[in-house]
Amino acid sequence: MMPITDIAVITHDLPRAISFYTEKLGLTLAHRMEGFADFRGLGIALAVWEADHLRATTGIPASTGGHGPAAMIAVRLEAPSEVDQRFDELRRTGVEFHAPPKDYPWNARCVYFIGPDSELWELYAWYDGGEPGAVDTGGRPTSEPF
Numbered sequence: 001m002m003p004i005t006d007i008a009v010i011t012h013d014l015p016r017a018i019s020f021y022t023e024k025l026g027l028t029l030a031h032r033m034e035g036f037a038d039f040r041g042l043g044i045a046l047a048v049w050e051a052d053h054l055r056a057t058t059g060i061p062a063s064t065g066g067h068g069p070a071a072m073i074a075v076r077l078e079a080p081s082e083v084d085q086r087f088d089e090l091r092r093t094g095v096e097f098h099a100p101p102k103d104y105p106w107n108a109r110c111v112y113f114i115g116p117d118s119e120l121w122e123l124y125a126w127y128d129g130g131e132p133g134a135v136d137t138g139g140r141p142t143s144e145p146f
Helices: 014-024 051-058 080-093
Strands: 006-011 028-033 036-040 045-050 072-076 102-104 108-114 120-126
Touching: 006 014, 006 051, 014 028, 014 036, 014 045, 014 080, 045 051, 080 108, 080 120
Parallel strands: 006 045, 072 120
Antiparallel strands: 028 036, 036 045, 102 108, 108 120
16 A cells, blocks of 8 residues: 555635645645645645646546535644644634544544635544554454544
8 A cells, every 4th residue: 555645625715725724724835836736844745726727627527615524634743732732823823623622532632623625624642542443454453442
């Protein structure tokens, strides 16, 4: 299996998406072309591709704005306290969160917000004991799921 290197969010408003990722999340614009932009700062490439441009150049029908998020982008942080810290920082930039950070039964502290194109974002960190439900190479659980 190959590692994921890029995530693209389909947008109907490229300038708004660029503004959100640079001004609110603090990412650095890496490339900007007609109908497309991508950013540095996440460890993988995050791209936004204008729906009309995607459709015009590839023939793939692209739409956004369905019922609920169509994609989730997760950022793993080092410690649960960092979830609270990032929450405070991003809230000051104007990011609107679903709710304050909280602990979840899967042994993680998480917080969620919606990006400009209905993509769901999760900031999370594992508590001591790590990830429940991990499986060994034979597909058997190595720990109890939540």
